Amino acid sequence: MSALEFLTTGYAYLAFAFLLATGLYMMIASPNLVKKIIGLNMFQSAIFLFFVATAYVQGGSVPVIPQEGGAVGEYASPLPHVIVLTAIVVGVSLTAVALALIVRIYTEYGSLNEETIREVARR
């Protein structure tokens, strides 16, 4: 596969790598706790994108089998979609717990900045 062909057909995978790296960098580099959580969300969304992209079938339709049977033709793979749905639920609950902790931290230290909190906690 040539580079150009990959750019036109596999751009979703490039976006996956880019978003993953961006999210990871945000988690590490941003001193703001809320922005760290946004980075974490971006990191996870990149993985969701990866799964959905792998399910894509050229010309495939929605994988709903008619009740009377007789399903023919190309269908998109439903399994990665189910995985992503579950992973989104997990991600939402994690974000909720994280934000609850951040609210607690903010009432205690009056700041969302990692450095400030470390300074205050050391005393």
Next chain:
Amino acid sequence: MSATLALLVAVPILASTLPLFLGLRFERIGWPIAVATLTVEVVLAALVAHRVFTDGRFTHELGGYPAPYGIELVADGLSMLVVVLIAIVSLSVLGYARVAGPRRNSFYVAYLLLCGGLMGVSLTGDVFNLFVFLEITGLATYALVASDRSGRSAVAALKYLIIGTAGASLYLVGVGYAFVATGTLNMVDLSNELGETVAYTDPLVVASFAFVAVGLGVKAAVFPLHTWIPDAYAESPDTVTAYISGLVSTVGAYALARLIYTVYTVEFFEAVPLAQDALVALATVGIVAGSVLAVMQPDVKRMLAYSSVSQFGMIVAAFGLANETALIGGVIHLIGHGFLKTGLFVAAGVLATAYGARTVQAYANLGYRSPYTTAALGVLALALVGIPPSIGFLGKWYIALGAVNADAWVVAAVIFASTLLTLLYVARLLETLYFRPRDSVDIQFDELLADGGERDDPSTRVSVGMVVVAVAFALAAVGLGFAAPLFETVLEPFAGRYL
């Protein structure tokens, strides 16, 4: 009969809703519900253990969907041991939690949810389902770490959350790569497809192993992915530290072993020696780094936390060596470390509650003031060093023997060196407990009240139950030191199947 596996996971998760609902009517209903639920868990775990012991491996198909499409739960020698450990430790720590608290009903919701998640991780036979249970475990742990509602524990919990979630997400990427390569998520099915339809040396497979190993390495707190562990252990309430130290990173290491042996199999290591070498090398560095960091800590809970990093390095190194002796040693040490660390943190918690002693310095001469607790602490600490007869000795002996069998002399030497380092920080602790006079340290401010009155706070009361739990773990640590034949009979079918 195989439904016991599903019940092991479902019972605590369903029961975790009860403290919230019944809490509307009754104030302190959480503890009795947790005791009842976890007693049921111990019985179920005993049933599973009995069946694995007599009939060997058995499975349960969830919802009646057959294996490669549906999710199956699997009990074999390895998962059975972890299930028994989880059930026993969860129930015993409740004996400590009754008086020590936290007593809110919501605490017991997270407590039971964590037990359900841990059971799920140890029983599932599906790689994506494993991710979901890992995240349930994680969510419950983050909530538990922050359960004393202090600012410091919230910071520790958030740090753990960010690192732990990043780790679990990396594991999910690995699962995604393996899924793309093979089109299946069932562990047994995956191991059949890998090497058959797609070569082990395929970059996709190698990358998927790397992501899985790093992701689970974070959960198991293997150096250098351990950075969440000291804060999470040191800042959380003593009850929580005792509960999570013995179980949460244990199931992380269990999941790593499960993925290495059941999914990627030893043939993957033979095809890609770099993966095996990298894993063993990192784990070996972790053994030394963890021990050195532990020696430097003045705070007892932090010292024990870094000691865990070292022990998990040893366990992962054993799994990486991939011969039968090392594998058996790794599993024994995994189970043994669970018992030892829980007992040690319970004993440390008793001393902290009674005297406010949280540093090695403050332990001076406590050996004569709380003889039972300190004796238990001493026995458990010596077992951690690997003094026979104890479970700690058994695990280290097998791992060292396995390393020699695999001609991995560096690993064997490092295990010996780390034993000496462990002896160093344990001896320091024991010396302070028994031989350093009380006068040489400042009076603890915790013991004094400004108006000279009696302290009436219930959280500083030591109950008989708390001491009994510590002593029971110490006795178990010694008793299990004689259980080598038992472990061998349980693990031999497992080792035979995958090696």
